Amino acid sequence: MKTPQRRTLLENEVVEILARHLKRATLQIRLNTLLREDLNVDSFAMIELAFALEDKYKLQIPEDEMGKLKTVKNVVDWIESKIR
Numbered sequence: 001m002k003t004p005q006r007r008t009l010l011e012n013e014v015v016e017i018l019a020r021h022l023k024r025a026t027l028q029i030r031l032n033t034l035l036r037e038d039l040n041v042d043s044f045a046m047i048e049l050a051f052a053l054e055d056k057y058k059l060q061i062p063e064d065e066m067g068k069l070k071t072v073k074n075v076v077d078w079i080e081s082k083i084r
Helices: 004-022 035-039 043-057 072-083
Strands: none
Touching (some): 004 043, 004 072, 043 072
């Protein structure tokens, strides 16, 4: 069951992972932040992020799915859909 608290926790965790791997302040990263355009996430950085997220949530992000993740919200939504 999805709860607002669980969703907020997931959002915060994803932002923290992104901030750590991209060496950014968490305040610079919002749900509507674009990964490539706003955070300059290139293909290599996207793979590193995928590994970090896969490790944290014990799941696998298929390569074709990675390409669909455009915003931080997309990442959170995708993870949430897999860990229910």
